[in-house]
Structure formats: C-alpha cells, structure tokens
Amino acid sequence: MPTRRQFIKTGIAGGLLLAAAAVFQKQLDRMGKQALVAGNPLDPSLRTVVLAVAPVILRGSFPTADADRAAALERITRGVALAVGALSAASQKEVTELFALLALAPTRIAVAGVSASWDQASVADVEGFLRRWQDSRVDLLKSGYQALHDLVLGAWYADPQTWAAIGYPGPPALVQS
Amino acid sequence: MIKDPYQEGIARGWKVVDAARLDTDREDEADVVIVGSGAGGGVSAEILAKSGLRVIVVEEGPLRSTSDFHMRESEAYPALYQESAARKTADKGINILQGRCVGGSTTVNWTSSFRTPPGTLKFWQGLGLADYTQEALLPWFEMVERRLSISPWAVPPNANNEILRTGASKLGIETQIMRRNVNGCWNLGYCGTGCPTNAKQSMLVTTLPAALELGATIYYGLRAERLDLAGDKVTALECVALDAAGIHPQARRVRLRAKHFVLAGGAIGSPALLLRSAAPDPSAQLGRRTFLHPTLVSSALMDAAVDGHAGAPQSLYSDHFLDNLPIDGPLGYKLEAPPLHPVLFATTLQGFGEGHAALMKQFTHAQVLLALLRDGFNAASRGGEVRLREDGTPVLDYPLDDVIWDGARRALLSMAEIQFAAGAKKVYAVHEECSGWDNWAQAKEGIARLPMKALSMRVVSAHVMGGCAMGVDPGRAVVDPRGRHHQLGNLTVADGSLFPTSIGANPQQSVYGIVARNISALAQSLTGKPAAPMA
Secondary structure: OOOHHHHHHHHHHHHHHHHHHHHOHHHHHHHHHHHHHHOOOOOHHHHHHHHHHHHHHOOOOOOOOHHHHHHHHHHHHHHHHHHHHOOOHHHHHHHHHHHHHHHOHHHHHHHHOOOOOOOOOOHHHHHHHHHHHHOOOOHHHHHHHHHHHHHHHHHHHHOHHHHHHHOOOOOOOOOOO | OOOOHHHHHHHOOOEEEEHHHOOOOEEEEEEEEEEOOOHHHHHHHHHHHHOOOOEEEEEOOOOOOHHHOOOOHHHHHHHHEHHHHOEEOOOOOEEEOOEOOOOOHHHHOOOEEOOOOHHHHHHHHHOOOOOOOHHHHHHHHHHHHHHOOEEEOOOOOOHHHHHHHHHHHHOOOOOEEOEEEEOOOOOOOOHHHOOOOOOEOOHHHOHHHHHHHOOOEEEEOEEEEEEEEEOOEEEEEEEEEEOOOOOOEEEEEEEEEEEEEEEOOHHHHHHHHHHHOOOOOOOOOOOOOEEOOOEEEEEEEOOOOOOOOOOOOOOEEEOHHHHOOOOOOOOOEEEEOOOOOHHHHHHHOOOOHHHHHHHHHOHHHEEEEEEEEOOOOOOOOOOEEEEEOOOOOEEEEOOOOHHHHHHHHHHHHHHHHHHHHOOOOEEEEOEOOOOOEOOHHHHHHHHHHOOOOEOOEOEEEOOOEEOOOEOOOOOOOOEOOOOEEOOOOOEEEOOHHHOOOOOOOOOHHHHHHHHHHHHHHHHHHHHOOOOOOOO
16 A cells, blocks of 8 residues: 555646646647657757766667667657657657657656756766656556657667677568479 | 558549648548558448448558558567557557557458357357357458458467467367458468568458449548537547658648548547547447456477467467356466567567576577457456547546456466476566566465566557447447447447457457448448448
8 A cells, every 4th residue: 555655746747737737738739849849869858868878778788889879769760750750640649748748847846856067967867767757656657758768778679780789680581482 | 472452542532631741621421431550440431332332431540551561570669550559548558559540450450260159159148249150251261361361370389389380289278260351372480570462352452442442531540529419419530640750730721521530540549539529428338348368378389499470460269268267257367479570579588687688598499479358247357447538539548457467367377387298498478577487386475476467567459349239228338239339320340349348259250240340230220221231
C-alpha cells in the first residue's frame, strides 16, 4: 500500500504539473505547434531533449568515442523525429506537448526535477529524472517515461547500424531455394 | 521473380483508387459499400462480388503489396499498423498491434488460425445465440480453410516455439501444432512486416484480388467519417481523403451511396464510425464490452542461440491453462511464442541504460513467451469502451483491474516455470521493477511480489474484439445474430466487433467463418439467390 508520504508527494507532483501546464499553456501551445508543422529533427524542443536523454537511455550501446557520438546523436534525433511524425495526429500532439514541457525551463525544473539546462545536465541528473518518472505514482509522468523509452529505443534499433552489436543479421535475402 | 498481384492487376484494369491523389471531390455508387478491407471486409467483398453484386471497399490505410515488403520494422510499422504500431488504450496501459492497410490485420498477422473454440460457442449459446453451434459453423470454417489454405504447420518449429514445447512437456503440459493460413511458406519469420513471397493467404492476396477481378473498386487512404442516416436507413457514407502519409485529413471528400452498407473497420473502428454517425443505440452497448486478450510477456535467456527472428513466428501453442479452469472463472490464458525483431523487442523490454543494453546484446539468445488472457467470460471481466477524441478519432478505455491482474500473475508464473524447465538461465517478467530471476524458486517468489499496476506491468494486445455485440434482443445487443443492425435496416457489421466476448484464441478464423455465413445470408437477401461459395 502507498504510504501517506507518497500520497502527499503524488499530490504535490500532480498539482505542480497542472499548475505548470496552466501557467505556461500559451508558450507550450506555441512550441507544440512549431513542432507539429515540422515533425522534423530541427524542432528545437525535441532536439534539446533527445540530445540529453538518448545517450542515457542508450547507455551501454551508445558509442563512446567523440566522433561516433556526434554522428549517433544526429541519427537518433532524426530517428525520433521520424517516429513522432509517423504517429497518429492525436499521439503527435501529446508527444510534442511532452517535448515542449520538458524543454521549457520552468516546467523542466518543476515537473522533471532537472535544474540544469538539458545541455548542461549531467548523466546523473538525466538518469535521476528518468528513474523518477519510471517509478512515479502519477500515470501521466510514467507514460511520459514510456514515450521517451519507446521513441528512443525504437528509433535506435530500427537503424541497421545497430544490428551487428546485438547479433541480428537483418532480413534474409529473398533467394528462392 | 515473385509476382506482385497489384502491379499486374492494376495494369489489367483493376479499379484501385488512391484517395490522396484525387483532384476533385467524388461521388460513387454500388450495391454494397464495405468499410474496411481486413478479415471481415475481405471475405465480404469476395462473397458479395461472386454473388453478382457491385462492391466498393473503403480502406483508411495505404496499399502496400508484395514488392513493398522488405522485412523491415522501420518501414512496416508506420505504413501497415494502426498508429504506427503504438496504438494505446486511454491510460496507455496496453499497447495494441492492429493492421491499417489494404488487407487490414491479415496483412501483418502471424497466420495463426483457429476455429472458434467449442467452449466459447457454448457460452454464446447461453447468451441466446442459438445457431452458433460447432455443427452449424463447421461448413463455414471448412470453406475458409479450403479458400485460405489453413492447415497444420508441417515444418519443424523454430527454437523459440520449440522451447515452449520442451519446457511444457517436462511439466506434463500439452502443446499443439498451430494451423496457419499459408501456401508455399518460405519459413522466413517476417509475417509481421508483410509477406514478401505471397505465401501468407491474407485478404491482400486472396479475397480482395478475387473481388477486384470481378469489377469491385477499392478506395485506399480514405477515412470513413460518417454514415448519413434517414429514419431506419443509411443513405450514404461520407469519407475524407488522408494525406500521403495517411495521418492528416485533406480537403478532398468522397460520398458513397449503396443499397446496403457493411462495417468491417475492426472492433475499434466500426463502433467509432457508428458513434460519429450518432447511430441509434437503445441497448447502450455500442462501443462497450471491447475485449483484447490482454497479453503478458515473459522473456528468458537461453544457453544456445534461439534466433527468434527466423522461422514461422507461431507454430506451437498450449491451451492447458484455458482448459483447466471454468470458462467464466478466474481468467484462463493461451500460451504462445512471438517473433523477435529488434524494434518490437527493444521497445517492449523494460528499463533503460546498461541493463537494457545488456539484454539487447543477448538478443539472439532471448526466448519469449506470451500469455493471452481470455477476457469477457467472467462476470467481472467487462472489457473496455470505445470513445471518441475531440478530432473524432477513437480511443479505447480498457481499465486494467483485479480480474486481469490475478490472471496476469498466474500467467507469469506458468511462463517462468516452463522457461526454467526448458533450461533458461534467467527469466524476466516484462515489468519495470523486474531485474530478472536465476531459477524457478526465485521467480515464484518474485512474481508473487510484483506490484500489478498499469504502465509498470507491460500488457500488449494483437486482438481487438466486441463493441457491436450480436444478440437477439435489440434492448441488449447492437446487431442481430447475422450482424444486421437492430435499428438500421440496410447496415451489417461484419468483423470482430460482433463478438459478445473475446474468442479465447487468435480470432482471424472466427472472423472469416462467422462473416462468411452472415454475408452469405445477406447476399441471398439482396439477390434472391443462394450466395456463391468462396471455395
């Protein structure tokens, strides 16, 4: 059973989320709309967030050498943007709102609990944020974590360049026996 | 060279219209307009066309056929699946894999074919569906088996399936060989991304080409928006063209008139169209009691390579845990194995970072089992409800409650025990708080303690059923036992939304057989002559 303290924390987090969403509604809307026009990797909210969270979600399979890292960041950002662009209109709206909420400083601090800007955030900051949302008692935050999980991991393993590392040979050649 | 029936057919004059390329609004007319081109729509199209009726089929998804199927998840999910294979229930607790393309889910399913189980039919007879007996349906199941080459899989199962049999037999649990709708299957393992060899006898390569050959028209990339109603009649279907990506509606509209309308948009799409049309609903059952076979996932690590990406995806199953419980008791479950491909596997697995990466590095040694819960029979298992979003698109609200979680916990225990019996080094319930167990004793204790909560416990579904339940009483059912709408005289529902419960088995053949009987009755009532058989 949840403890009283957990209930209070849930209440605060849920309340903050609603308050933040109300206060910043206009700005979030505008950011969301910009993103929707694009569905593109240059959408600043998506880019800011993916550049910070992807290497942490993918730690253990993400390249460590600087040059490879830069190229991988570019690929994963494009991959996530493509994946978002393929979602239904309703899901695209939700996901772009999620990226906008995470990219905007006040909501990033209040809802994601990350005080440094994403480009300054440490691995521990990002990991802490992902773990809090993963374990959150607020379904909205938990589903936000799931969305980041699915988009980043889905885009990464859709890329044939990642297959050798997991031993997947790729689709077989269509040769009639 | 593998032939592409659509390239050849279109060159010969098949009437296949890409709505995204219409440059004016359009009106069209036929004897019957069919909404949806999946299992129900495909069978309907063939029977009605062969019976001499003029048919138009409307499909929201794109046309992709043989030469487009490259066995790549990155191409298949956005093009062939509802919501890019990421369709979610309202609280996002269940991920639904459902087709959205010409051929519907039959284009992307894993070919598993079952006649409706006798226990399910018996339960339905208790609900008043008196002629839903094994004997009455047998000729229809046999007819679709002939037509779609449904037969027991004669090739040795791949290792991912074989491990189900190995572990189960050690525990005295019976497994059976799957029946599949394939003809000359290459045993590649890519049924889920569209069959590149035409072996899968989906609607895409069987019934729809037969209907097109007889002059039927298919509009694709066209969303059925609303039925126009006048009294107890449907007068027209109002449609809107989608953009080339198939996501956003465009300005072009198509209005289709017909004597009769057949709804086969699937168990989310069909109720949604009736809801958008404000169809009469005196039973208050429209869009209610939608079932999913909520499915749990257990992943194991084996010593030897499993290569779950290769070979027929589903070739063995066990009904042991369906048969050992009363159908309306605690939820029973069917055990099966899924195909393993990188995107589906990576997104389904819990966790992130090094833990996730370590599991992915063992991709070729992973063995996965599925348990499909038989929902809708126990009085407490009421399924979900289809609702409309602001933009008119549907969302299924399916609360994960105690009756489901009780079944989920038992299912995870059964799967882990089988996997350890087959020699697994480690077993993982796909749950955010599970970091794996080294032996059966640990798993037993760990599963007993797993908190059963939506979004922590991963639940998936590939079977959507119900929402336009059939029944004799207009006060309690949306359509009659032949699928005819109780209030709208010229409307028939012909897909999985008819089912008053889940099926308790992969539902494609239930749709084929039941729709074949119902639509044959419709053809006879429209032409005054017996319907033409499919085979």
